[in-house]
Amino acid sequence: MMATSLSGCLVRAIIRKPVVIRSVASLTTSAGHGAKSDKLAVAKSEREMSSAMKMYLKRKREHDMFISRERAEFDIGKEHLANMMGLEASTITQEQIDKSIEYLFPSGLAPEAKPVMKPPEEIFPRQKDAEFDMEGRPFHPFFYTLKPNFNQAIFSLRDHIDAVTVFGDRLKRQGKGPDPEQILNAGKLADSRWVTKEETEKICLETVTETELKEFLVVLERLVSLPFSYRVKEDIFRWRVKEGSSTAQQQYVTPQFDEMGRAWVEVEGRRKTATAVVKVTKPGTGKLEISYRDSPQLAYDITYFYALKDRHQLLFPLQITKLLGLVDLKVSVGGSGPSAQAGAIRYCIALALRSFVDKEMIGEMKLLGLLTQDIRVRERKKPGKVSARKSYTWKRR
Numbered sequence: 442m443m444a445t446s447l448s449g450c451l452v453r454a455i456i457r458k459p460v461v462i463r464s465v466a467s468l469t470t471s472a473g474h475g476a477k478s479d480k481l482a483v484a485k486s487e488r489e490m491s492s493a494m495k496m497y498l499k500r501k502r503e504h505d506m507f508i509s510r511e512r513a514e515f516d517i518g519k520e521h522l523a524n525m526m527g528l529e530a531s532t533i534t535q536e537q538i539d540k541s542i543e544y545l546f547p548s549g550l551a552p553e554a555k556p557v558m559k560p561p562e563e564i565f566p567r568q569k570d571a572e573f574d575m576e577g578r579p580f581h582p583f584f585y586t587l588k589p590n591f592n593q594a595i596f597s598l599r600d601h602i603d604a605v606t607v608f609g610d611r612l613k614r615q616g617k618g619p620d621p622e623q624i625l626n627a628g629k630l631a632d633s634r635w636v637t638k639e640e641t642e643k644i645c646l647e648t649v650t651e652t653e654l655k656e657f658l659v660v661l662e663r664l665v666s667l668p669f670s671y672r673v674k675e676d677i678f679r680w681r682v683k684e685g686s687s688t689a690q691q692q693y694v695t696p697q698f699d700e701m702g703r704a705w706v707e708v709e710g711r712r713k714t715a716t717a718v719v720k721v722t723k724p725g726t727g728k729l730e731i732s733y734r735d736s737p738q739l740a741y742d743i744t745y746f747y748a749l750k751d752r753h754q755l756l757f758p759l760q761i762t763k764l765l766g767l768v769d770l771k772v773s774v775g776g777s778g779p780s781a782q783a784g785a786i787r788y789c790i791a792l793a794l795r796s797f798v799d800k801e802m803i804g805e806m807k808l809l810g811l812l813t814q815d816i817r818v819r820e821r822k823k824p825g826k827v828s829a830r831k832s833y834t835w836k837r838r
Contacts, residue, residue, distance in 0.1 A: 734775025
């Protein structure tokens, strides 16, 4: 009885709304028709594009295919190199690759002839992505500024300045301050520097003038000076370059040896208009000999400087490096006054002692400012003033 009622309901449903049954061939034909319509739509959109957009898309497509092929070849070469050196291909680092290349190939080659094995993204320059869609609408919000990436970077940094300032004011009202261990002080920034004009252009893929770079660095310095700037540390260090051991190697002076087999280093330095030449010999007994440039026949010890602060200037790098009494110093100085002469000698001693200490001590010397030359000079007198800044006393009559 139930089966009869169900069959009746089914018949009535079929009569009310006929069921259309399509064959597999018809479904295949409709799918093919849909694919053809999609291709026709793409072809129509390409016909509506400008010739410049067509050429750009063609070059971009070819560049992406080239980079993908180079990346595949790099992965294959990395596996072969790992097998040759007995390393694991999945965990091999770029530093291990560079050392392996240096080990396998002769070291007598010229720098431009030495082989290099790096990812293709580092070898071939990066290209900009499409800046507008098929209808010509720009993707970038700063497209009409002519330098969208650079101007967006400045805008984001200024936005960070406002956000960090508001956050700091809120915590200040609550009686709280910044974390002293996270503040971006001179110690945190000692091993890095701001990007140059060429490095900025490489990051932004746009041309940058010297004036724009100066304004950009002013914004960065202002952001770093805020106490809570460590909250946006990633965006700040994006524009800083690690100096590493290259700078240390650049200022490193190779010691020479005298007839007694003692190592010695000679360094020349300046402070204001004073110049000093310091010769450091190790091992020594702590002997200090200072001679004035205009009277080289006269030799003095540390009593050449009358003020204690000037004598402390000379002893400071020796005390930090724990070489006081272990090296001999021979100094020739001239020009300016005693304070500038002491500063020039201290700078020379610090640079010379680099050759006799380890990397950890060099880092400490750098943090203490011993390896930074003091480039300040006396400001010249201005017309209409008593000196550089001081004005005449105003009188009514």
